[in-house]
Amino acid sequence: MATSVRATSDGSPRPSRTDPSTNRKSGDPGPPGGWRAKAYRLDTKASPYAYIAPFFLCFAAFGLFPLIYTGWLSFHQVELGTHAKWVGLQNYTDLWNNSFFWTALRNTFTLGVISTVPQLAMAIGLAHLLNYHMRARGFFRVAILAPYATSIAAATLVFIQLFNPDYGLINQLLGHVGIGNVQWSSSKWPAQIAISSIVTWRWTGYNALIYLAAMQAVPGDLYEAAALDGASRWRQFISVTVPSIRPTIFFTIIVSTIGATQLFGEPLIFGGNVGVSGGSDHQYQTLSLYMYDKGWQVGELGQASAVAWVMLLILLLIGAVQLLVLRSNRRKLGS
Amino acid sequence: MAQLTQQIPSAGPRHSGMSPRAARRWRRAGAAGGQQRAGWITYAVLIFATLVSLFPLYWTVVAASRTGTELVTPPTPLLPGSHLVENLKIVWNQVDMTKALINSTIVATCVAVSTVLFATLAGFAFAKLEFRGRNALLTLVVATMTIPPQLTVIPLYQIITKVGWVGHIQSVILPSLVAAFGVFFMRQFLSEALPVELVEAARVDGAHSLRIIWHVVFPIARPGMAVLGMLVFVQSWNDFFWPFIALNQQNPTVQVALQGLGSGDHTINQAVVVCGALVATLPLLLVFAVLGRQIVGGITAGAIKN
Numbered sequence: 001m002a003t004s005v006r007a008t009s010d011g012s013p014r015p016s017r018t019d020p021s022t023n024r025k026s027g028d029p030g031p032p033g034g035w036r037a038k039a040y041r042l043d044t045k046a047s048p049y050a051y052i053a054p055f056f057l058c059f060a061a062f063g064l065f066p067l068i069y070t071g072w073l074s075f076h077q078v079e080l081g082t083h084a085k086w087v088g089l090q091n092y093t094d095l096w097n098n099s100f101f102w103t104a105l106r107n108t109f110t111l112g113v114i115s116t117v118p119q120l121a122m123a124i125g126l127a128h129l130l131n132y133h134m135r136a137r138g139f140f141r142v143a144i145l146a147p148y149a150t151s152i153a154a155a156t157l158v159f160i161q162l163f164n165p166d167y168g169l170i171n172q173l174l175g176h177v178g179i180g181n182v183q184w185s186s187s188k189w190p191a192q193i194a195i196s197s198i199v200t201w202r203w204t205g206y207n208a209l210i211y212l213a214a215m216q217a218v219p220g221d222l223y224e225a226a227a228l229d230g231a232s233r234w235r236q237f238i239s240v241t242v243p244s245i246r247p248t249i250f251f252t253i254i255v256s257t258i259g260a261t262q263l264f265g266e267p268l269i270f271g272g273n274v275g276v277s278g279g280s281d282h283q284y285q286t287l288s289l290y291m292y293d294k295g296w297q298v299g300e301l302g303q304a305s306a307v308a309w310v311m312l313l314i315l316l317l318i319g320a321v322q323l324l325v326l327r328s329n330r331r332k333l334g335s
Numbered sequence: 336m337a338q339l340t341q342q343i344p345s346a347g348p349r350h351s352g353m354s355p356r357a358a359r360r361w362r363r364a365g366a367a368g369g370q371q372r373a374g375w376i377t378y379a380v381l382i383f384a385t386l387v388s389l390f391p392l393y394w395t396v397v398a399a400s401r402t403g404t405e406l407v408t409p410p411t412p413l414l415p416g417s418h419l420v421e422n423l424k425i426v427w428n429q430v431d432m433t434k435a436l437i438n439s440t441i442v443a444t445c446v447a448v449s450t451v452l453f454a455t456l457a458g459f460a461f462a463k464l465e466f467r468g469r470n471a472l473l474t475l476v477v478a479t480m481t482i483p484p485q486l487t488v489i490p491l492y493q494i495i496t497k498v499g500w501v502g503h504i505q506s507v508i509l510p511s512l513v514a515a516f517g518v519f520f521m522r523q524f525l526s527e528a529l530p531v532e533l534v535e536a537a538r539v540d541g542a543h544s545l546r547i548i549w550h551v552v553f554p555i556a557r558p559g560m561a562v563l564g565m566l567v568f569v570q571s572w573n574d575f576f577w578p579f580i581a582l583n584q585q586n587p588t589v590q591v592a593l594q595g596l597g598s599g600d601h602t603i604n605q606a607v608v609v610c611g612a613l614v615a616t617l618p619l620l621l622v623f624a625v626l627g628r629q630i631v632g633g634i635t636a637g638a639i640k641n
Binding site: 040043044045047048049050051052054055056058059062063065066067069070073080081125126129130132133134138139140141142143144145146147148149150151152153154155156157158159160161162164166167168169172201205206209210254258261262264265268269272273275287288291292295296301304305307308309311312315319 | 372373377378380381384385387388389391392394395398406407408409410411453454456457459460461464465466469472476479481482483484485486487488489490491492493496509510512513515518538541543544548569572573575576579580589590593594596597598605608609611612613615616619620622623627628630631634
C-alpha cells in the first residue's frame with residue numbers, strides 16, 4: 001500500500017474545460033452563454049462547500065457549541081432546570097481543594113499508563129510477528145481483532161467473573177503458581193490492573209493491525225540493505241521498522257491517550273453498584289466518573305463542567321508535550 | 336484497498352557472489368522486505384495471543400450456559416452446560432432485551448447510514464475538489480477527533496431534558512450523525528480509488544455536481560462505504576457513555592440494558608449477567624465471523640496514511 005497521499009495535486013483546477021459554452025453544443029441546446037454558464041460556475045465553486053457542510057454543521061451543533069457552553073457553565077453554579085448563577089472561578093477552586101478530585105486525577109493517570117503502555121508495546125510486537133510470512137495469517141489477524149467486536153459493557157461483565165477474588169478463574173490460576181488471594185476489586189492496584197486488562201484486551205489487536213499496515217508499507221530495500229550489513233532480525237526491528245513507522249506510533253499514542261483520559265464504562269461497570277464512586281474507597285474513580293458523579297449524582301452541573309474542562313486542558317497539555325517530543329525527535333533525525 | 340494478503344515473494348539470495356555462510360545469515364536475517372518466514376517461536380507467541388483473545392469470548396458461552404451456582408463454585412467450569420435457554424429467559428424477564436436489541440439496531444443503522452453518506456460527500460470534496468481553505472478545513476476535521484465526549488454531554492443533556500428527549504433514542508442518534516474519522520477514511524479511500532479524470536470527463540459532458548456524485552463518486556466509493564459502514568455500526572452498537580446518560584432502563588440500547596443487568600438490585604445471578612453479555616455480543620461476532628477480513632482490511636486502510 002502506498003503511503004503517499006495524492007489528493008488533488010494534479011495541476012490547475014479545471015484544465016480540460018476552457019469555456020463552458022463550447023461543449024454545450026454536444027446535444028444540449030441551452031441559451032447561448034448566460035445563466036447556464038453562470039449556474040455551472042456557481043455549481044463548481046459552491047458544491048465543495050455544500051459537500052462538507054453537513055459535517056461542519058453537525059460538528060458546530062453537537063461538538064463546538066456544547067464544548068464552549070461547557071466552558072461557560074464551568075464558571076456558574078447551575079443545577080438541572082435552574083438558572084445559572086455566575087460564581088467565577090469557584091468551581092475550579094472547589095476542585096483544587098477536593099481530595100476526591102486529586103484521587104480521580106491520579107487514578108486517571110495511573111490507569112492511563114498501565115492500560116496504554118503495555119498495550120501499545122504488545123501491539124507493536126504482535127504486528128512484527130504478524131508481518132512474517134506464515135500459514136494462517138488471515139486467521140491470526142481476525143482472531144486478535146475479535147475482542148474489538150465486544151462492547152465495553154459485555155467485556156467488563158465477563159472480566160468481573162474472571163477476576164472475582166473468591167471464585168474467579170484468574171485467582172485459581174494464580175493459586176497454582178503460589179500467589180495468594182488477590183483482591184481484584186477492593187485493593188487499589190489489583191483493581192486498576194484488572195480494569196486496565198479489560199482495556200488492553202479490547203484494543204491490543206486493533207492497534208497491532210494498524211502497526212502491521214504501517215510495517216507493510218516499509219520498503220523492502222531497507223531490510224535488504226540492513227541484512228547485507230549483517231543486522232540481526234532484532235537489530236532490523238529496532239533500526240528499520242520502528243523508525244519507519246514512527247508517525248503511526250505517534251498517531252496510536254495520541255488516540256490511546258485520548259481514550260485513556262476518558263475512561264468511564266469499564267470502571268463504572270466493574271464497580272457494580274459502587275461503580276460511580278470508583279469502588280468503595282474511590283480506588284479506581286476516574287475523572288470521567290468523577291464528572292458523572294458531580295453532574296448526575298450530586299446534580300452540580302457547573303462543577304461537572306469544570307471537571308470536563310480540566311480534562312480538556314490536560315489533553316491539550318499532553319498534546320503539546322507530545323508535539324514537542326515529536327519535533328525534537330525530528331530534529332535529531334535531521335529531517 | 337485491502338491488500339493485506341498481498342505476498343511479497345520471499346526472495347532468495349540474489350547476490351551470487353556471496354559465501355554460503357553469508358548467504359545463510361542473509362537468509363536468516365530475512366532480506367525479503369520484512370516478509371521473513373516465521374519460526375516456531377512466532378507461531379507459539381501468536382497462538383498464545385489468539386488464545387488470550389478468544390478465551391474470554393469462548394468462556395462467555397460457557398458461563399452463559401451454566402447455573403449461577405455452578406459459576407461461583409470453584410473450580411470454574413470450562414465446558415458449556417445446558418442452561419442457556421433458561422438463562423436467556425431470565426435475561427428477557429429482567430430487562431427488555433427485545434426493545435434493547437431493536438433500539439440498538441435502529442440507532443446503529445441510522446448512525447452508520449448517515450455517517451457514511453456525509454463522510455463520502457465530504458471525503459470526496461477533500462480528496463478531489465479544489466476549494467479555498469481546503470487544507471485548513473481538513474486539519475480542523477482531524478482536530479475534532481481529539482475532543483472527548485465528556486466535553487459535550489452536559490449541554491446536550493440540558494437540551495434533551497428541555498425538549499423532553501431523555502429516554503428517547505433520537506437523543507442518541509442526532510449527535511452521532513457525522514464522524515470526523517469517517518470523513519478522513521473516505522478521503523483516503525477516494526484519493527486512491529477515484530481517478531480525477533473521471534470527474535473531469537463527467538464535467539465536460541455537462542454533468543452537474545449531483546449527477547457526478549450519484550453516477551461517478553458513489554459507484555466507485557462503494558467498497559469503502561461498505562467497510563466504513565461496518566466500522567461505524569460496530570462503534571455505534573458498542574457505544575456506552577452518552578447512551579448511558581441519555582437513555583434509561585425503560586428504553587435502553589443493548590449496552591445500557593447490560594449495565595442495568597450487571598448492577599441490578601435483585602440478587603444477581605452471574606450466569607444470567609454473562610448470558611446478557613452474550614446476547615449483546617453475538618450479533619457483532621456473527622458479522623465478524625463472516626466479514627472479519629474486510630473489517631481487518633478497513634481498519635488498516637483507514638489508519639495507515641497519517
